[in-house]
Amino acid sequence: MSFPNLTLFRHYAESVPSAIPKTVLKTHTDNSVTVADAYPKSLFHFIVLPRALPPLDISNLKDLRTLLKCDREQALQVLKRLDADAEAVRAIIEAEMVSKYGFKWEIWTGFHPLPSMEHLHLHVLSADLCTPAMKIKKHYNSFHPKLGFFLHLEEVLSWFEATPSFYDMKRALTPRQYEDRLKEDLMCFKCDDVFKTMPKLKEHLQQEWDRMAKREKAKLAKKRKREEEAAAKAGDGDDGNVKAKKCETESPAE
Amino acid sequence: MSFPNLTLFRHYAESVPSAIPKTVLKTHTDNSVTVADAYPKSLFHFIVLPRALPPLDISNLKDLRTLLKCDREQALQVLKRLDADAEAVRAIIEAEMVSKYGFKWEIWTGFHPLPSMEHLHLHVLSADLCTPAMKIKKHYNSFHPKLGFFLHLEEVLSWFEATPSFYDMKRALTPRQYEDRLKEDLMCFKCDDVFKTMPKLKEHLQQEWDRMAKREKAKLAKKRKREEEAAAKAGDGDDGNVKAKKCETESPAE
DNA sequence: TATTCCGATAGTGAC
């Protein structure tokens, strides 16, 4: 991936997994191939690429707009399969979050309405947006979860539950309503503070992440301590352990 | 002059010449101090700084607009003295042109209507505009001889010959009529060709200068040859030399 | 909304 090959995603979607470099391929199913984003915009950033399965072919999977021009049920089926595969990818990410950082945080799953690279691709990425590849306003705004450019898969699926006219309006994905959003001010997706430059935003995002990491680790330490205490109590009587576990499930710390 | 001191020119105008670094001071009179521009925009680029002479004081010499608010005859006198001193500076430049490059070319003398550095300063610079310090559009357009931002001293002096209402209009030097001119397209001051970038313009200006240098040197070689031939002829008869000299004065080569 | 390279553009700070 040393040169910008705009058809690389399609190539991957048509390849057998063994033909994809091991450093690139994350996982795969009969429906999709998941690869590491070459320029990750978050600490975890993967791309889920649907395969062309009958009756659809590769030309129906050019991008989201193209897919949504297909038969409604066929399009929905593609999205549901992507949803299932993304769920598995999120499970992988969460396991790596715990092993690498000791805690888990939010993961977003969604599309860009006006992609540059060919072939429909679903982004699955952790909610941090602070990496070396995160360089310009367009990068950041294209993943901001509340700006409206990043189309959460859940939202796209909800279009299928709405009225036909609403579905028709949404599936048009007219560029004009989206492209201006990338030029919006740089607003922190966590606290809504506005920043004038990317370096200042990124410094802030790093602080937000550091604070979150500290908080989450403290939370886990507390939880572990509670569990140890419960285990100690369980040593006295036999029903103490069951009660502690129930409490933890119903009202987690914080 | 290692840091941009906005009052440096005023400081020089108030200094005795011996207090000005030798590498900076070019020449001086009772009326003015001439210094080398620290960021020359042409191969020769000097700054003539009027001294405050009674009845005017330093506050009357803040910039051209301030001077033109003064008594009309007093202002005219300042400009006429600058004109005379600039004439001497041009003579120095022409001598250096010949010694350094073997030929002479045009020299411009004028003001900027919206200067950033304090104290009225007259630019005297050779017509080439292609040096390392010539970096951005604003630099170039501010010296373009036909754009209207660079105010030739001759033109300013002509305002004094016009009607009082014309003089009043011109001397206001309202910023709005000048500031937009610096954003005009990059047009070669010799051939009017337009360039999209400074590197491309500068490459062209260098070619223009190289062509001119070649042309002027050929012209001088021709002239010298003619003079030699005339001298040879003069060896035959006594009045040949006088005739050749007269011809040269009246219709120079080209 | 692929990146990278080049260059123009805009804001700031200098003391």
Next chain:
DNA sequence: GTCACTATCGGAATGAG
């Protein structure tokens, strides 16, 4: 219209059987 620094913005090229 002082410069130098930082960062943004804007276009064009990009690979190659």
